[in-house]
Amino acid sequence: xxxxxxxxxxxxxxxxxxxxxxxxxxxxxxxxxxxxxxxxxxxxxxxxxxxxxxxxxxxxxxxxxxxxxxxxxxxxxxxxxxxxxxxxxxxxxxxxxxxxxxxxxxxxxxxxxxxxxxxxxxxxxxxxxxxxxxxxxxxxxxxxxxxxxxxxxxxxxxxxxxxxxxxxxxxxxxxxxxxxxxxxxxxxxxxxxxxxxxxxxxxxxxxxxxxxxxxxxxxxxxxxxxxxxxxxxxxxxx
Numbered sequence: 001x002x003x004x005x006x007x008x009x010x011x012x013x014x015x016x017x018x019x020x021x022x023x024x025x026x027x028x029x030x031x032x033x034x035x036x037x038x039x040x041x042x043x044x045x046x047x048x049x050x051x052x053x054x055x056x057x058x059x060x061x062x063x064x065x066x067x068x069x070x071x072x073x074x075x076x077x078x079x080x081x082x083x084x085x086x087x088x089x090x091x092x093x094x095x096x097x098x099x100x101x102x103x104x105x106x107x108x109x110x111x112x113x114x115x116x117x118x119x120x121x122x123x124x125x126x127x128x129x130x131x132x133x134x135x136x137x138x139x140x141x142x143x144x145x146x147x148x149x150x151x152x153x154x155x156x157x158x159x160x161x162x163x164x165x166x167x168x169x170x171x172x173x174x175x176x177x178x179x180x181x182x183x184x185x186x187x188x189x190x191x192x193x194x195x196x197x198x199x200x201x202x203x204x205x206x207x208x209x210x211x212x213x214x215x216x217x218x219x220x221x222x223x224x225x226x227x228x229x230x231x232x233x234x235x236x237x238x
Contacts, residue, residue, distance in 0.1 A: 006231050008042040014070030016077075018222040021063040021211075027054045033225055034065050041232035052077035053185075053214065058099055059086075061211035062219040080215030081165065083182045087208040088193045090175040090200065097133045097190035098206040107203040109175055117169055117177065120199045125167050129159040130191050162187040176207065 006015070021030055035049040052064040052074045061084075064077055091109040095101045134157055166182035181189065190206045197204025212219045223231075 004231070005233060007233060008044065011038055011042065011047055012068045014066065014068040014072075016070050016073065017065045017067070017228070018217055018219070019063045019065055019228070020219055020222040020224055021055050021060055022225070023060050024057050026057050027051050027063055030063060030225065031065060034067075034228065037225075037229055037232060038067065041234070050074055053082070055211055056098070056100075056190075056209070059209040059211065061209075062214055062217060062222055063211075064214055064217060077214065079185050080217075081182055081184060082187070082211060083166075083180070083213035084189055085170070085178070085180045085210050085212055086189060086206060088177045088179060088196060088204045089207040090177060090197060090204045091202055092175075092205060093194065093197065093203040094205045095134070097188075097194040098209075103205075105203060107197070109202055112174075112200055112202060114172070116200065117172070120196065121167050121169060123199055124164055124192065124196065127161055127163050130162050130188060130195065131157055131159050132188050133157075133190050133194075160186065164192075167192075177204075 017034070019030060019034075021027065031049055031051050035047060038047050038049070039045065047067060048071045049065060049067050050071045052066060055061065055063055066074055066077075090112060091107050092103045093105045093107070094103055163184040164181060164187065165184075166180070168180050170178045170180055172178070181187075181192065183189075189209055193204050193206040210219070
C-alpha cells in the first residue's frame with residue numbers, strides 16, 4: 001500500500017491505481033470521483049482517467065483505475081484473468097440473476113446434496129458457453145440489453161464462449177453456497193449462478209460478489225477512496 005503523496009506529474013505520466021470498490025457504487029461513479037479529486041487537488045481542468053473492467057453496483061472489490069499515459073494499458077489489463085469470491089442462493093431465481101431484481105421463481109432444493117454440488121461444479125470448469133444476463137450493458141441493435149429488459153421486451157441473447165480455470169465451493173450455509181472462481185474476460189458470474197442452479201435441477205441467483213484479483217493485482221493491495229484522498233497533494237501547497 002502506498003504511503004507517499006502523489007504529484008500532478010505522477011498522474012500525467014500515468015498511475016495504475018488499485019481500488020476496493022464500495023457496495024452500491026457503479027464503476028463509473030468511482031472513476032468520476034477519482035477524476036474530480038485529482039482535478040481539485042492538482043488545480044487542473046483535465047486529466048485522463050479510466051477503469052480496466054466494470055464491476056456491477058452490487059459487487060465489491062478490485063477495480064483498477066488508470067490515469068494519464070497509463071490509460072493506454074487498459075485493454076491489456078481488461079484481458080487478464082479475474083478471481084471472484086461470492087455467494088449463490090440456491091432454490092430461487094431473479095430476472096437479473098442477482099439481487100437487482102426481485103425473486104420471480106422458486107424451486108425445490110431437498111434433492112441437493114454435497115456430492116451433487118461438487119459434481120455439478122466440475123461441469124463448469126474449462127471452456128463453456130454462457131448466456132449473458134439480459135440485465136447487462138451489452139448492446140444489441142445499438143441498444144443496451146438492460147434497456148430492453150426494463151421495457152419488458154423479449155430479446156434473444158446469444159451464447160458466448162468463456163473460460164473458467166478454477167471453480168470451487170468453499171463453504172455452505174444452505175441455501176447459501178459460498179464459492180471462488182477464476183475466469184476469463186467476459187465471464188458473467190451472475191450467469192454462472194443462474195446456469196449452476198439449472199444444472200442442479202433447481203434455480204439459483206447471485207447474492208454476493210467480490211472481485212479479489214485481476215491478473216497479478218490483488219484486492220489486498222487496494223485502497224479505499226478515503227485513503228486515496230489522503231495521498232493527494234494539499235491544495236494549500238499548490
